[in-house]
Amino acid sequence: MKNRKSFNEIYTEIASETNDFFVELARRQNKSFLISIFVGLAICILLYKTSAEKSAFVMFVIFLIVVFLGIVINNTIYRNRYKQEIIGRFVKKYDDKLYYLPKGRVITKHDYYMSRFDKTWNELECEDGIQGKLEDGSIFRLSQVTVINKVTTSIDGYSDNVEKQVKFKGTFCIIELANPINNTIELIGNARINRFNKSRIEVDSEEFEKEYDLIARDRIQALRIFTPDIIERLIGIKGKTKSPFRVKIEGSYIFIRISNGDIFEPISYEGKISPKAFMEYYNTLDVPMTIAEAIVDGSKELY
Amino acid sequence: MLILLVIVLVLSIFFIAEFNLCVRLRHKCYQSKSSIDVFLTQRFDLIPNLVACVKGYVNYEQDRLERVAVLRKMYDTSKEFKYSEPLNKEFDRLLSVAEKNPEIKAQSNFLNLQREIGKMESQLQAARRNYNGDVTLYNTTIQSFPTNIFAEALGFKELELFEANEDVKKNN
Numbered sequence: 001m002k003n004r005k006s007f008n009e010i011y012t013e014i015a016s017e018t019n020d021f022f023v024e025l026a027r028r029q030n031k032s033f034l035i036s037i038f039v040g041l042a043i044c045i046l047l048y049k050t051s052a053e054k055s056a057f058v059m060f061v062i063f064l065i066v067v068f069l070g071i072v073i074n075n076t077i078y079r080n081r082y083k084q085e086i087i088g089r090f091v092k093k094y095d096d097k098l099y100y101l102p103k104g105r106v107i108t109k110h111d112y113y114m115s116r117f118d119k120t121w122n123e124l125e126c127e128d129g130i131q132g133k134l135e136d137g138s139i140f141r142l143s144q145v146t147v148i149n150k151v152t153t154s155i156d157g158y159s160d161n162v163e164k165q166v167k168f169k170g171t172f173c174i175i176e177l178a179n180p181i182n183n184t185i186e187l188i189g190n191a192r193i194n195r196f197n198k199s200r201i202e203v204d205s206e207e208f209e210k211e212y213d214l215i216a217r218d219r220i221q222a223l224r225i226f227t228p229d230i231i232e233r234l235i236g237i238k239g240k241t242k243s244p245f246r247v248k249i250e251g252s253y254i255f256i257r258i259s260n261g262d263i264f265e266p267i268s269y270e271g272k273i274s275p276k277a278f279m280e281y282y283n284t285l286d287v288p289m290t291i292a293e294a295i296v297d298g299s300k301e302l303y
Numbered sequence: 304m305l306i307l308l309v310i311v312l313v314l315s316i317f318f319i320a321e322f323n324l325c326v327r328l329r330h331k332c333y334q335s336k337s338s339i340d341v342f343l344t345q346r347f348d349l350i351p352n353l354v355a356c357v358k359g360y361v362n363y364e365q366d367r368l369e370r371v372a373v374l375r376k377m378y379d380t381s382k383e384f385k386y387s388e389p390l391n392k393e394f395d396r397l398l399s400v401a402e403k404n405p406e407i408k409a410q411s412n413f414l415n416l417q418r419e420i421g422k423m424e425s426q427l428q429a430a431r432r433n434y435n436g437d438v439t440l441y442n443t444t445i446q447s448f449p450t451n452i453f454a455e456a457l458g459f460k461e462l463e464l465f466e467a468n469e470d471v472k473k474n475n
């Protein structure tokens with residue numbers, strides 16, 4: 001297992017390094033807000049002088065729209081800069097072999113299709129991509145994905161009714177193993193345990209049994225991977241996420257899916273982020289990373 | 304009358320479901336046990352190879368070989384864990400002797416054998432854990448209320464967990 005900086009170390013470093021960033025951002029936000037007000041006033045005055053419409057109410061509404069647009073544009077710019085500065089730094093400090101790509105499409109439709117987590121879907125949106133390599137050379141890719149099933153039905157043969165059903169929104173991670181595992185294993189966490197599932201493996205750890213369902217085609221091989229040490233590491237994830245998650249190991253791939261909605265969203269628009277809020281970012285990356293590394297380390301037993 | 308019939312029907316369905324569950328869990332235990340047997344058989348099949356590695360360097364008594372053959376036969380007939388334990392001890396003793404001798408350790412056939420033994424040990428350990436897990440679930444089910452009311456009467460007896468022998472515990 002790779003030695004990494006602890007949460008406190010990363011948070012302290014980022015808090016001190018980005019202090020100037022937040023000060024500058026607050027200054028820019030105030031400046032943008034003032035500019036929006038002036039632009040709004042200017043447009044209102046121009047319209048008042050040039051058009052026939054002299055209603056104060058209409059002018060006020062136009063003024064509000066312009067100011068609102070200014071705020072939205074500023075927040076979009078802020079959001080992108082925030083992600084580069086805060087999330088980008090955090091990912092690099094967490095593991096220098098990982099790269100953060102806020103708009104990068106690191107997960108493709110084919111990747112999600114291979115996981116077979118969902119059967120009926122046809123659209124995939126992704127953002128907040130992270131990719132890199134694990135210690136043994138396995139390739140790690142993670143992203144926030146939204147999986148949508150879009151159904152178009154024709155009404156009376158003239159117009160189309162489009163229905164969009166969101167099947168999944170959260171973290172999706174795929175690891176391409178340097179050494180494939182000839183088995184199909186599934187690990188389900190933070191979900192209802194089905195103790196009498198025929199394919200379920202009973203593991204010699206009461207804590208693990210309470211938190212996870214371990215299902216495998218080749219049970220003996222699965223237990224060679226999930227040794228007591230690996231089980232201990234997986235039990236350590238408890239408390240880091242309350243969201244249900246599923247892990248599938250199939251051949252050369254590990255697929256991890258965590259139903260945690262939006263990830264890496266800006267928490268605050270002014271001032272420093274709180275440790276509690278920053279913990280969300282940390283756990284979003286740490287949970288799939290811990291699971292991936294535990295399985296990769298466990299699978300070394302097979303070779 | 305109808306209520307009584309419904310109650311009897313529900314109880315019957317419940318009883319059948321629990322009975323089938325106990326049968327399924329018991330068969331799972333038998334299946335897990337046979338996995339251990341497969342890997343133990345593989346392990347004991349390696350004893351002649353180990354003896355061949357060790358023979359040129361260490362005096363291996365003939366009567367010891369005969370004793371191993373008898374134990375092997377007893378285990379193959381009964382498949383009881385108590386007969387596998389002396390064989391396991393003999394296997395561990397041979398391996399220990401080989402590993403302490405630098406000349407034997409340097410042999411390429413011993414190195415290959417060691418790799419194979421390592422892989423097999425890992426499989427055996429996993430098979431034992433699998434068996435213990437299945438037995439624990441089965442024993443818990445037949446001892447829990449209300450299954451315990453009829454389990455023993457219908458022949459569902461507690462199964463023994465696999466436990467490491469005293470020598471292994473001492474060494475650890």
